[in-house]
Amino acid sequence: MFANLRPGRVVAWIILTTALVLTIFPFYWMVRTALTPAADLYAGSTSLWPDHATLINFRRVLGLVDAAEARAAGGSGAQINFLRYTLNSMIYSGSIALVQTFCCAMAGYAFARLRFPGRDLAFGIIVAALMVPPIFTLLPNFVLAKQLGVLNTIPGLVLPSLLMTPFAVFFLRQFFLSIPREVEEAALLEGVGPWGMFWRIVLPMSRGPLITIGLTTIVWSWKDYLWPLLVGKGEETRVLTVGLGVFLQQSPNRAPDWTGLMAGSVLSVIPVLLLLIFLGKRLVESLNFSGLK
Amino acid sequence: MTVVRRRDDRRVGWLFLLPVIAGFQIFYAYPTVRGVWYSLTDYSLLNEPTFVGGDNYRKLIGDEQFWNALKVTGYYVVVNIVSQTLLALGLAALMHRLTRSVVLRAALLVPWLVPNVTIGLLWAWLLDPDLGFVNHLLGTTVSFNSPNWAMPLVALVNSWAYTGYTALLLYAGMLQVPQHLYESASIDGASEVRMFRSITLPLIRPILALVLVVSMIGSFQIFDTVAVVYGGKAPIPETRVIYYYIYQQAFTYFHMGYAAAVAMVLVVVLGVLTFVQLRMLRASRSDLT
Structure with missing residues (x-):
């Protein structure tokens, strides 16, 4: 097909390869910086591989060295524990993805299949909320969290998105509408009730979209910054993004602690990278707007 | 088939919606109303919001x-x-x-x-x-x-x-x-x-x-x-x-x-x-x- 287009094809591949390099190289530089002793960095080292590769930056952001040693390696010596932040991030995004996907699947099923008065109105109101930018509800939600006394607690962090987002409800309803009714009708005749239908028949049939929405929710909540910054800035409840922000502010006065920051950054990438390696095909193929109307 | 279709799932329907409606009411609908109200008040997080009408919007223009x-x-x-x-x-x-x-x-x-x-x-x-x-x-x-x-x-x-x-x-x-x-x-x-x-x-x-x-x-x-x-x-x-x-x-x-x-x-x-x-x-x- 491209027999007459060889040179064009070569150029196209060169462009694609360039795009790939531009995408990946900054991450390589992140790792490279994280493995460099701070002293080398400030001496202006720009070789592709650090001359004296070291793990000290990882050890100090994981809180494995004492303050004096951390200061010697270019840190501020302040208490920092990325292991805990990683764990908090996992709890935060994992619990939100799990509970939210399940609750929204229940609602999506009711909106798609059950018949009762007020159903379409309720759905319309929820979809209308897609239009409200998060910052608008974030201000009063912060006040609410403060009044409930859940600032700097895990429940305070997860609650606003634990049960639902309008998008997940919308997405799953559209999917449930698209599956053929025959299977459910056969089960109905056998006397399966709505709950049995949802739990034993519809959910197992919907693994693909459920994983899609679950994965997307994990990724977005993994990246969350503003809400956790307001509600979970305390040491106990810091997620990775907030931990990085706090660490940045603690930088010793002369310049940011780049080697430490890049070590912390690497830690914020590894878990999602693992997700991509194990579920990459699923994730890549699920990015599709064509089915949404 | 049509007989089954015409069932009214009122009770079970709202039960299926319960968690989502609760989450929506508390963290979307309520804060939306509250947000509109705050925009009409003088509120510093420490005091009680006091109604000031369109003052905030007038201030915004300048x-x-x-x-x-x-x-x-x-x-x-x-x-x-x-x-x-x-x-x-x-x-x-x-x-x-x-x-x-x-x-x-x-x-x-x-x-x-x-x-x-x-x-x-x-x-x-x-x-x-x-x-x-x-x-x-x-x-x-x-x-x-x-x-x-x-x-x-x-x-x-x-x-x-x-x-x-x-x-x-x-x-x-x-x-x-x-x-x-x-x-x-x-x-x-x-x-x-x-x-x-x-x-x-x-x-x-x-x-x-x-x-x-x-x-x-x-x-x-x-x-x-x-x-x-x-x-x-x-x-x-x-x-x-x-x-x-x-x-x-x-x-x-x-x-x-x-x-x-x-x-x-x-x-x-x-x-x-x-x-x-x-x-x-x-x-x-x-x-x-």
């Missing part, structure tokens, strides 16, 4: 910082959306005509998986005026502190982060285009560029429009990047975007009422833009059907 925030956000959105969409379209078209590789697509998706905070830090480092690798490579000293360069840089950094993701969405749309169209065009001697213009582009228009709407709404919400590239300090005026301005008003100066009023303006701006774009989307149904 607030240069607010207009500046709106202006720089608009500038950001234009640079970000234009560069990101054009690059993504190009990448998607190349992938579509060259390869189905999952590994390649997964690799292009990596920046999307990474928190914007990390991306901001990484590029603040790469663009460090003294030690940054990009500045070293290009022999330049630009950074997020250069007034003329700051905003384009922030926009390009985020385009870098989201181009792969956008390209994958467009690529998925291109896969829907029937292959035989390309085959017959190729027999007729059409060039690749010609095929892209006359086949691919018209047929993915609806998806392109949807991607544009969604990424534009997302683009207005730029916050994380400018919040970290200044080392945790406030951004320079050239990059003090609307989200940051709201955040600053609410949590640095404790002008909760005023912050809510600014957020209201953002709601209206986004509402109008979405409406206009959706109208255009409807007017541009795919030529495929």
Whole structure:
């Protein structure tokens, strides 16, 4: 097909390869910086591989060295524990993805299949909320969290998105509408009730979209910054993004602690990278707007 | 069948909806009403909100910082959306005509998986005026502190982060285009560029429009990047975007009422833009059907 287009094809591949390099190289530089002793960095080292590769930056952001040693390696010596932040991030995004996907699947099923008065109105109101930018509800939600006394607690962090987002409800309803009714009708005749239908028949049939929405929710909540910054800035409840922000502010006065920051950054990438390696095909193929109307 | 269909699932229906309705009431509906109310009050987080009518909105009209925030956000959105969409379209078209590789697509998706905070830090480092690798490579000293360069840089950094993701969405749309169209065009001697213009582009228009709407709404919400590239300090005026301005008003100066009023303006701006774009989307149904 491209027999007459060889040179064009070569150029196209060169462009694609360039795009790939531009995408990946900054991450390589992140790792490279994280493995460099701070002293080398400030001496202006720009070789592709650090001359004296070291793990000290990882050890100090994981809180494995004492303050004096951390200061010697270019840190501020302040208490920092990325292991805990990683764990908090996992709890935060994992619990939100799990509970939210399940609750929204229940609602999506009711909106798609059950018949009762007020159903379409309720759905319309929820979809209308897609239009409200998060910052608008974030201000009063912060006040609410403060009044409930859940600032700097895990429940305070997860609650606003634990049960639902309008998008997940919308997405799953559209999917449930698209599956053929025959299977459910056969089960109905056998006397399966709505709950049995949802739990034993519809959910197992919907693994693909459920994983899609679950994965997307994990990724977005993994990246969350503003809400956790307001509600979970305390040491106990810091997620990775907030931990990085706090660490940045603690930088010793002369310049940011780049080697430490890049070590912390690497830690914020590894878990999602693992997700991509194990579920990459699923994730890549699920990015599709064509089915949404 | 019709007998079963006519059942009324009233009780079980609302039971299925219970968690979602509860979450919606408490964390979406209630705060929306409260947000509108705050925008009409003087509220510092410490006192009780007191009703002041349209005062916050009147103050807004004369607030240069607010207009500046709106202006720089608009500038950001234009640079970000234009560069990101054009690059993504190009990448998607190349992938579509060259390869189905999952590994390649997964690799292009990596920046999307990474928190914007990390991306901001990484590029603040790469663009460090003294030690940054990009500045070293290009022999330049630009950074997020250069007034003329700051905003384009922030926009390009985020385009870098989201181009792969956008390209994958467009690529998925291109896969829907029937292959035989390309085959017959190729027999007729059409060039690749010609095929892209006359086949691919018209047929993915609806998806392109949807991607544009969604990424534009997302683009207005730029916050994380400018919040970290200044080392945790406030951004320079050239990059003090609307989200940051709201955040600053609410949590640095404790002008909760005023912050809510600014957020209201953002709601209206986004509402109008979405409406206009959706109208255009409807007017541009795919030529495929």
